[in-house]
Amino acid sequence: MKKVIIIGASSGLGRELALHHIKNGNIVGIAARRENLLEEIRQINPSNVFIQKMDTTKAQAKEQLLSLIEQMGGMDLFVYCSGKGYVNKEMDIDKEIQTVEVNVYGFTQLINIAYHYFEEKRKGHIVGIASVAGIRTLSICPSYCSSKRYNIMYLKALGQLAKNKKLNIKVTTILPGFVDTEFVKTKYPLTISLEKGGNLLYKSIEKGNKRAFFPQYWSIIAFFMLIIPSFLWKKII
Numbered sequence: 001m002k003k004v005i006i007i008g009a010s011s012g013l014g015r016e017l018a019l020h021h022i023k024n025g026n027i028v029g030i031a032a033r034r035e036n037l038l039e040e041i042r043q044i045n046p047s048n049v050f051i052q053k054m055d056t057t058k059a060q061a062k063e064q065l066l067s068l069i070e071q072m073g074g075m076d077l078f079v080y081c082s083g084k085g086y087v088n089k090e091m092d093i094d095k096e097i098q099t100v101e102v103n104v105y106g107f108t109q110l111i112n113i114a115y116h117y118f119e120e121k122r123k124g125h126i127v128g129i130a131s132v133a134g135i136r137t138l139s140i141c142p143s144y145c146s147s148k149r150y151n152i153m154y155l156k157a158l159g160q161l162a163k164n165k166k167l168n169i170k171v172t173t174i175l176p177g178f179v180d181t182e183f184v185k186t187k188y189p190l191t192i193s194l195e196k197g198g199n200l201l202y203k204s205i206e207k208g209n210k211r212a213f214f215p216q217y218w219s220i221i222a223f224f225m226l227i228i229p230s231f232l233w234k235k236i237i
């Protein structure tokens, strides 16, 4: 039985992931701002599910994570799934800043707590949800694509650090394609259902690889995104 903490589990991919772990009999800690939605999930198995109302952009989120770990009697897997992002052609500053606060500041402060916790135990598994949007510049969402690039680089660096220190800490970067959640307002081509997305996310994390695209064909699309010359990329985007 694993002890799993998922930040950003009130809806979308985080919620689906939590449901998979609950079904598999794991001890699950879930956090987000919408406590009522967390409570609904807790009702599925009140003795195995712990909830924590949390805004990852606030400094107290660090203490709240430590308290959740304590309530659960430990943690084996940490997943940062909270995310914000907007199509923001009008460059509304509030949207830009909100994205950075959740995807960069919140991500960094909570991954840091998880890292130190696992460093002390000398083992553990850290997962961050980046995006295929972090592969190359997207002019319609500067803050979102940059924040996802940050997630990719940060997790890679953290994995290298753990390896250099000879710690048995796995670090996994997940790069989802389009999944039908509250987050995605437009039905882009290749959008998959939330159920399928949750299932693929669960399986990708269980494999424990350093990097996982889902659906897997996004690894091929990402390859082409990277090799397209800049002048052509600017035209497409």
Ligand SMILES: NC(=O)c1ccc[n+]([C@@H]2O[C@H](COP(=O)([O-])OP(=O)(O)OC[C@H]3O[C@@H](n4cnc5c(N)ncnc54)[C@H](OP(=O)(O)O)[C@@H]3O)[C@@H](O)[C@H]2O)c1
Residues within 6 Å of the ligand: 007, 008, 009, 010, 011, 012, 013, 014, 031, 032, 033, 034, 035, 054, 055, 056, 057, 081, 082, 083, 084, 085, 102, 106, 129, 130, 131, 132, 175, 176, 177, 178, 179, 180, 181, 182, 183, 184
């Ligand atoms: N859906 C896609 O196509 C897609 C593609 C690539 C990557 N992703 C990534 O997948 C992750 C999950 O997104 P989703 O699609 O499942 O969207 P979602 O349904 O909107 O879920 C986002 C989650 O983030 C939480 N969150 C937002 N702001 C927060 C804050 N300040 N503090 C704590 N939690 C916060 C939300 O909870 P509360 O509002 O209750 O706080 C919610 O649980 C994100 O990182 C997103 O960038 C999604």
